[in-house]
Amino acid sequence: MPSHRRLLxxxxxxxxxxxxxxSIPQSGAVHVSDVKPADDSxxxxxxxxxxxxxxxxxxxxxxxxxxxxxxxNLYQTARKYLTxxxxxxxxxxxxxxxxxxxxxxxxxxxxxxxSVDVTPAAGLTAHGQYAEIASTPVSLPYEFVRVKGxxxxxxxxxGILIDAPTFALVFGAYSLYFFDPSFSALVxxxxxxxxxxxxxxxxxxxxxxxxxxxxxxxxxxxFPDGSASETVQVVARDAQVxxxxxxxxxxxxxxxxMKQQLTSSFSGVTTIGDVTLYGNxxxxxxxxxxxxxxxxxxxxxxLVMRGGAFxxxxxxxxxxxxxxxxxxxxxxxxxxxxxxxxGQNTAAVRTPTGVVSVxxxxxxxxxxxxxxxxxxxxxxxxxxxxxxxxxxxxxTAFASDGTPTPVATSWPExxxxxxxxxxxxxxxxxxxxxxxxxxxxxxxxxxxxxxxKRQIPVQxxxxxxxxxxxxxxxxxAWVDELSVASxxxxxxxxxxxxxxxxxxxxxxxxxxxxxxxxxxxxTDRDVRLLGSDGILEQRQGNFWQPRIxxxxxxxxxxGL
Numbered sequence: 001m002p003s004h005r006r007l008l009x010x011x012x013x014x015x016x017x018x019x020x021x022x023s024i025p026q027s028g029a030v031h032v033s034d035v036k037p038a039d040d041s042x043x044x045x046x047x048x049x050x051x052x053x054x055x056x057x058x059x060x061x062x063x064x065x066x067x068x069x070x071x072x073n074l075y076q077t078a079r080k081y082l083t084x085x086x087x088x089x090x091x092x093x094x095x096x097x098x099x100x101x102x103x104x105x106x107x108x109x110x111x112x113x114x115s116v117d118v119t120p121a122a123g124l125t126a127h128g129q130y131a132e133i134a135s136t137p138v139s140l141p142y143e144f145v146r147v148k149g150x151x152x153x154x155x156x157x158x159g160i161l162i163d164a165p166t167f168a169l170v171f172g173a174y175s176l177y178f179f180d181p182s183f184s185a186l187v188x189x190x191x192x193x194x195x196x197x198x199x200x201x202x203x204x205x206x207x208x209x210x211x212x213x214x215x216x217x218x219x220x221x222x223f224p225d226g227s228a229s230e231t232v233q234v235v236a237r238d239a240q241v242x243x244x245x246x247x248x249x250x251x252x253x254x255x256x257x258m259k260q261q262l263t264s265s266f267s268g269v270t271t272i273g274d275v276t277l278y279g280n281x282x283x284x285x286x287x288x289x290x291x292x293x294x295x296x297x298x299x300x301x302x303l304v305m306r307g308g309a310f311x312x313x314x315x316x317x318x319x320x321x322x323x324x325x326x327x328x329x330x331x332x333x334x335x336x337x338x339x340x341x342x343g344q345n346t347a348a349v350r351t352p353t354g355v356v357s358v359x360x361x362x363x364x365x366x367x368x369x370x371x372x373x374x375x376x377x378x379x380x381x382x383x384x385x386x387x388x389x390x391x392x393x394x395x396t397a398f399a400s401d402g403t404p405t406p407v408a409t410s411w412p413e414x415x416x417x418x419x420x421x422x423x424x425x426x427x428x429x430x431x432x433x434x435x436x437x438x439x440x441x442x443x444x445x446x447x448x449x450x451x452x453k454r455q456i457p458v459q460x461x462x463x464x465x466x467x468x469x470x471x472x473x474x475x476x477a478w479v480d481e482l483s484v485a486s487x488x489x490x491x492x493x494x495x496x497x498x499x500x501x502x503x504x505x506x507x508x509x510x511x512x513x514x515x516x517x518x519x520x521x522x523t524d525r526d527v528r529l530l531g532s533d534g535i536l537e538q539r540q541g542n543f544w545q546p547r548i549x550x551x552x553x554x555x556x557x558x559g560l
Contacts, residue, residue: 048077051152057144058106060151061114068092068160069170071194083145083152095159096124096171097140102163107139115139121164122505128174128191128202129212130503132467170194173504174203175482177264178211178219179292181448183257185425186264186294187219188482190503200232200239200269207265208247212503214464218427218445222257224250237273239266240283248279256289264294295481296342296424296559297522302536302547303340303555305331310338310555313536318548323347325360333364335553337375341382342424342559348376348384355386357400367398374417378558379426379446381455392417392433397457405449408459411442418473422446423481424559428502429460430484432473439473441466441486443502467506469496477556479520479527487511487518487529499524512537512544519554530554 048067051060064081071092079087099118107115117139122132143155162170172195175188189211193202208227211219227247233240241262250258259275266272277284301312304320310330311320322328323340326347330338337350345360354369355376368376368386376386382400385407392414395407414433421430426446433440445461448454471488474495479485485499495511497518515537517530529537529544536551537544 048072050077050080051150053150055151057108057114057151060144060153061106061116061142064153064156065116065161069162069166071170071196081153082156083147083154086154086156090156091126091158092160094126096167097157097159097161098122098124098167099161099163100135102165109141112145113141113143115141116161118161124159124171124192126159127206127209127212128193130190130192130505132506172199172268173501174199174268175265176203176207176211177261177294178215178221179257179261180218180425180427181220181454183220184292185296185427186260186292187215187423187425187427188294189215189219190482190501192504198231200234200266200272201229203265203269204229204232204241204262207261214443214462215427215445217447217459217461222250222254222261223247224254234271237271239269239272239275240278241275242278242281245279248284252287253289255284255286259286260289260292293425295522298424298520298557298559299344300521300526302519302528302538303338303557304536305335305338305552305555306548306550310335313548326358329358329364333358337553338555339376339378340555340557341378342380344557344560346378346382348378348386350375355384355398357382357384357398357402359400365400365402367402367404368396370394374419375556377420377422377429377556379422379457380558381426383456385420385422385429385457387417387420389416389418392431395420395460399456405453405456405458407457410444410460410462411440413437414440419476421476421478421556422558423478425481430466430476430478430486431463432468432476432486434473438470439468439486439488441468441473441476441484441498443484464502466502467498467500469498469508471496474516475518477518477520477527479524480522483520483524485518485520485527487515489515495529497527497529499527509539517554519556521557528554 048070060081067078075092098121100121105117109115117137119135119137120133124130140157142153144151145154171192174191176191177186193199208223228244230242262275304313309320310327311322323344330349333349333351335349339348347358349356349358355367355373357365357367367384370388372388372390373386374389376384378384384398387395393409395409397405397407413435416434419432428443430443442463444463446457447459449456449458469488471490474487476486482501485497488496494513495515497509497511498506500506514532515529516532519528527539530551534551535549536547538547
C-alpha cells in the first residue's frame with residue numbers, strides 16, 4: 001500500500017471504538033482514507049434478512065452484521081440474531097467501526113465464541129462524529145448461546161460494524177450549525193446519522209447537546225442549558241419541533257436564533273422545508289431575524305501578484321483588476337504573501353521586513369518584524385495573526401492598531417509551521433506543521449478574549465487531526481466553510497493534494513509536480529495551484545489546466 005494511503009496509529013483509537021465509540025482522536029497522525037463521502041441519495045434502508053433455521057454460528061454472525069446495516073424500525077431485523085436479554089442491552093447507535101473491505105475473516109475462538117478480523121478505515125461516535133483512524137487490523141469478539149435449538153448472539157461490541165461502501169449509502173452527512181460569538185455567522189459541525197425517519201429528532205437532540213469538543217470555546221448555541229425536545233414530526237415538509245419549558249423560557253430573539261439553528265441544521269434533510277417550534281402542543285410565534293451568513297463567498301477570480309502588480313485576474317484574460325484602495329499600496333511594499341480581509345478593505349501583507357496591515361485610505365501599519373514569518377491571516381475584525389515558521393508556538397494576534405497579543409497553541413510537538421489559515425467566519429484555523437513524525441494537518445478552534453479583548457484571539461483549542469499525505473508540507477487552504485485542502489510534496493518530487501470536509505472522509509488528488517501554493521474559492525472548481533515555475537493552474541474535471549504564467553504568488557481571500 002502506498003505510504004500516502006497508510007493510516008498511522010492513533011493512540012487508543014480502537015479501544016475507544018470497541019468501548020462504544022465514546023470519543024474520537026483529536027491529535028496524532030491521520031493519513032488519507034479510501035472511504036468516499038456519502039452521496040445525496042434519498043433516505044433508504046437495506047432489506048435485511050432474518051435468521052434462517054439451523055444456521056451455524058458463522059452464518060448467524062454474518063447475518064447479524066449484514067442486518068445491522070439496516071436501521072429500519074430500530075434495527076428490528078438485526079435484533080432477531082440476538083438473545084432477548086442482549087437485544088435489550090445492544091445499542092446500535094453507540095457508534096460504528098467502518099472497515100475497508102467486505103471480505104472479513106471469521107474465526108472460531110471457542111465452542112461458544114468467534115471473532116471477526118477487520119481493518120478499520122474510520123470510526124463513528126455515538127454523537128455522529130466521524131474520524132479516520134489507524135489501519136491496524138483488530139479482532140472483534142462475539143459470543144453465542146442456543147435459544148430453542150438455534151444459535152443466537154449473547155455478547156457483541158456495542159455499535160455496528162459496517163463496510164465503507166455500505167456506510168456511504170446508509171449514513172448521511174448532516175451539518176449541525178452553531179453561532180459564532182457575535183451571532184453574525186453560522187458555523188457547521190459535520191455529523192453522520194443513519195438515513196431514517198427519526199433523523200430529524202436525532203439532529204435536534206445533538207444540536208441541543210452542543211458542538212463537538214474541538215469546537216467548544218469558539219462557537220455558541222442559542223439553546224439554553226436544560227433544553228430538550230421530544231420526537232420531531234414532519235408534516236407537509238414542516239418540521240414540528242416540540243421544546244420543553246426550559247427552552248421556551250427564552251426571549252423572542254433567542255427563540256428566533258434557535259429556529260435559525262434548526263432551519264440550517266435541517267438543510268440536509270430532503271423532506272424538510274420549514275420549521276415550527278412547539279411548546280405544550282402550541283405553535284410558537286417566533287419573530288424573523290436577519291439571516292446570519294452560513295458561507296462567506298469570495299471573488300471567483302484568482303487573486304495574484306504578477307508583473308509587479310496585485311489584483312484579480314480577469315476571466316479568460318491576462319489583465320489584472322486592482323483591489324480598490326489597496327492594490328497600489330500593497331504592490332509598493334514588495335509583498336511576498338497577501339491575505340485580503342472580508343469586505344476587501346483591509347489586507348495582511350508579508351514584506352521583506354515583516355508583516356504589515358494595509359487598510360483602504362490609510363497608511364500601512366507595521367505589525368510583526370520577526371524573521372522567517374509565514375503568510376499572515378486576517379479576520380473580520382481586522383485582527384492579523386502571524387507566526388515565525390521555525391517557532392510554531394510563537395503565534396501572535398495583532399489588533400487593528402498594532403497591539404500584539406500572544407495566542408496560546410496546542411501543538412508543542414511541532415518543530416515548524418508552513419501555513420496557517422483562518423476560516424472566513426473567524427471561528428477556526430487550519431495549520432500545516434512539521435513534527436518529528438512527519439507533516440501534520442490540524443484544525444483548531446479560535447477562542448477569543450473577554451471585555452476589551454473580546455475580538456482578539458487569545459487561545460487555540462485542542463487540535464483536530466486532519467488527513468495528511470506523507471512528504472514535505474507546502475500549503476493549506478479553505479475551500480468553503482467546511483472543506484479544506486492540504487498540499488505536500490512526496491520524496492520523489494511529486495505533489496499531493498488532500499481534500500477533506502472537517503469531520504468527514506478525505507480524498508487524495510494528484511497535483512502537478514512542483515506545486516507550491518493552493519488557494520480555495522467558493523466550490524471545488526475554484527481550487528487553484530501555483531507551481532514553482534510561476535504557472536497558475538485550475539482544476540478541470542480530473543485534471544489541472546494551466547491558466548497563466550509569470551505569477552509571483554496567489555493571494556488568499558477571506559470573503560466579500
